[in-house]
Amino acid sequence: MTGLTKTLGSVGLLLFVCACTNNLYEVPIETPLQPKLDVSAFQRVLIAGFVTGGTNDVDANLETARLLRSQLRTESRLDVIDSEVIDLFTVAEDESAASRDAPEVESTEKTTRPNADELDQEEEKTLSEEELEAYEHIFANVSYWRQLGEEHQSPLIVTGTVYFTPHQRSGMVTREREIYDDFGRRQVVPIRAYRDRRGYVLSPKFIFIDGRTGVTLYTERYREEVLYDVSQNTPALSSYFELMDRLLPSFLGALSDQSIRGTRMLLK
Amino acid sequence: MSVRIVLAAGLIASLAVTVYADERSDAKAQVEFGISVAQAGLWQEATYRWERAVDIDPSYAAAWNNLGIAYEHEGLFKKALEAYEKALDLEPRNLMIQENYDLFREINDRLDQDAG
Numbered sequence: 517m518t519g520l521t522k523t524l525g526s527v528g529l530l531l532f533v534c535a536c537t538n539n540l541y542e543v544p545i546e547t548p549l550q551p552k553l554d555v556s557a558f559q560r561v562l563i564a565g566f567v568t569g570g571t572n573d574v575d576a577n578l579e580t581a582r583l584l585r586s587q588l589r590t591e592s593r594l595d596v597i598d599s600e601v602i603d604l605f606t607v608a609e610d611e612s613a614a615s616r617d618a619p620e621v622e623s624t625e626k627t628t629r630p631n632a633d634e635l636d637q638e639e640e641k642t643l644s645e646e647e648l649e650a651y652e653h654i655f656a657n658v659s660y661w662r663q664l665g666e667e668h669q670s671p672l673i674v675t676g677t678v679y680f681t682p683h684q685r686s687g688m689v690t691r692e693r694e695i696y697d698d699f700g701r702r703q704v705v706p707i708r709a710y711r712d713r714r715g716y717v718l719s720p721k722f723i724f725i726d727g728r729t730g731v732t733l734y735t736e737r738y739r740e741e742v743l744y745d746v747s748q749n750t751p752a753l754s755s756y757f758e759l760m761d762r763l764l765p766s767f768l769g770a771l772s773d774q775s776i777r778g779t780r781m782l783l784k
Numbered sequence: 785m786s787v788r789i790v791l792a793a794g795l796i797a798s799l800a801v802t803v804y805a806d807e808r809s810d811a812k813a814q815v816e817f818g819i820s821v822a823q824a825g826l827w828q829e830a831t832y833r834w835e836r837a838v839d840i841d842p843s844y845a846a847a848w849n850n851l852g853i854a855y856e857h858e859g860l861f862k863k864a865l866e867a868y869e870k871a872l873d874l875e876p877r878n879l880m881i882q883e884n885y886d887l888f889r890e891i892n893d894r895l896d897q898d899a900g
Contacts, residue, residue, distance in 0.1 A: 539846075540880060541819050547891055548859040776891055780853040781880045782819050783846035784812070 541782040546775040553724055553734045553770050560671035561594040561771070562727065564664065565602035566720075567651045569643035570681030573752035577601060580678050580720065583760055584767070592772040597668050604675070607660065608651045645679045645719060652677065655723050658730035665727025672771075673725040676735075680756055683717045683741055686710065715743035716752065718759035722767060736770055738763045811841035818850060827857050845874035849881045856888050861895065864888060 555561075563584045568576040581601040588596050654660070661673055689711045692704050717739070724734040740759040744750050768774060818833030831854040837847035852867035868885040875881060 541823065543822055543853070545853060545857045547856055549891075549895065550859065778887060780856070780884045780887065782822060782850050782853060783878075783880060784815060784819065 539784040541784075542779050543782055544777065544779050546777050549769055549774045549776065551770060551772055551774075552736075555594065555672055555771055558670075558672040558727075559595060560597055560669060561588055561592065562597045562599065562664070562668050562671040562673045563588070563601075564673050564675040565604050566676055566678045567604045567608065567648060567654065568677070569645060569648040569679045571716075571752060572642060574680055574756045576678040576680045576756070577603070579753070579756060580760070583757075583764075584674065587764055587768060588771070591768045594672065594771065597671055599668070602664075604651070604654055608654045611654060611657060611660075642681070643679075645681075648677050648679055655725070655732060660730070661725045661727065662730030665725075665730065668727065670728040672733075673727045674722060675725065676721045676723040678721075679717070679719040680752075680759075681717055682714065682752075683743070684712070684714045685743055686712045689713070712746045713743040714746055715741060715750075716755040716759065717741045718756065718763075720763070722770070724770065734770065736767065738766065807841045808844065811837040811844050811847060814840065815844070815847050815850060818854075822850075822854065827854055830854055831858070843874055845871045845878060845881065848874065849878075849884060852888065853884060856891075861892050865892060 563581045566577045566580050568580075570576070578601055585596050585598075588594060655675065665671060665673060687710070688708050690706050690708050693707045695703050695705055697703060718741070719737075719739045721735065721737045723732055725731065726733050740762050742755055742758055765774065814833045814837035818830040818837065821827075821833065822830035831851065834847050834851040834854060837844055838851060841847070848867050848871035852864045852871060855861075855864035855867055865888070868881070868888055871881045872878070872885055
């Protein structure tokens with residue numbers, strides 16, 4: 517009798533669940549996201565180059581330009597211009613030299629950014645994030661970007677700064693550990709432990725410039741970091757791509773339609 | 785006299801129930817048809833059906849929920865937010881509506897943050 521009651525109860529529960537699920541319909545949806553920047557006026561995009569700082573283990577200028585170009589080729593309607601990646605340090609150096617020729621601005625220029633000799637020396641060492649800011653005057657040079665735009669049929673120009681540097685942090689970390697009880701059964705339990713961890717920080721600032729006027733249209737700044745156990749030897753280039761991978765959707769969202777895939781529950 | 789009043793009130797009440805039942809029945813037919821076309825990927829038709837459903841019966845939470853999904857799918861975030869919130873107002877304890885709303889808010893809030 518008890519068995520029969522249990523069976524009937526189970527059948528009843530099953531029928532109830534079926535009745536409930538009959539009123540639910542899971543559907544896949546794609547939520548469209550509008551680009552943050554109106555690029556309808558442009559047919560082409562030029563990834564010009566970047567002022568970079570941090571470690572020399574990765575050529576962040578070249579790698580960033582390559583990566584963004586390949587992503588935009590597949591994810592954007594804009595034609596990606598193939599050209600030499602510009603060494604913006606040299607451009608900034610030339611601009612600094614030109615500024616020094618003008619005596620009235622010499623005193624202020626020297627206090628705000630390094631001269632040509634200092635620049636040569638700084639190529640050997642790495643630039644800090646603060647030192648990078650001293651080179652940002654190049655992005656405000658409207659005539660330089662307008663001229664570059666004219667050379668490439670007035671594209672949308674993407675440039676900016678990329679700071680990629682090693683990073684170290686110590687602290688409590690939760691990790692999973694396998695243990696076996698007296699009966700030999702395996703269990704996974706969280707263990708908190710103090711660990712030294714090393715990794716990298718990637719802090720790019722993307723600047724979108726109108727190649728017809730040389731004026732900055734839009735700026736986006738990101739900061740991503742990754743940390744590994746000290747025993748793990750991860751190459752700098754791998755970490756660089758890992759971090760860029762995280763922020764690429766947002767970068768592409770500035771220029772092209774993106775969509776987020778998911779599911780929702782329709783109800784009767 | 786009082787018997788007549790009671791009878792009249794009873795008649796009105798039963799008519800109101802019948803009308804409400806008919807409205808819900810019509811709205812439900814629209815919702816069901818909307819679900820079948822949405823499953824086939826015809827979201828515009830589904831949107832039209834669910835809009836009809838909430839016109840017929842504005843207290844139908846499931847129809848508002850579905851409409852929220854349809855607007856979200858079309859990228860109409862403001863309308864989606866209103867529809868989901870209407871659905872939740874009508875059925876605050878419905879976990880499915882709450883889950884859809886939470887997923888939507890995650891995207892919507894991120895967009896607001898980017899815009900800000």
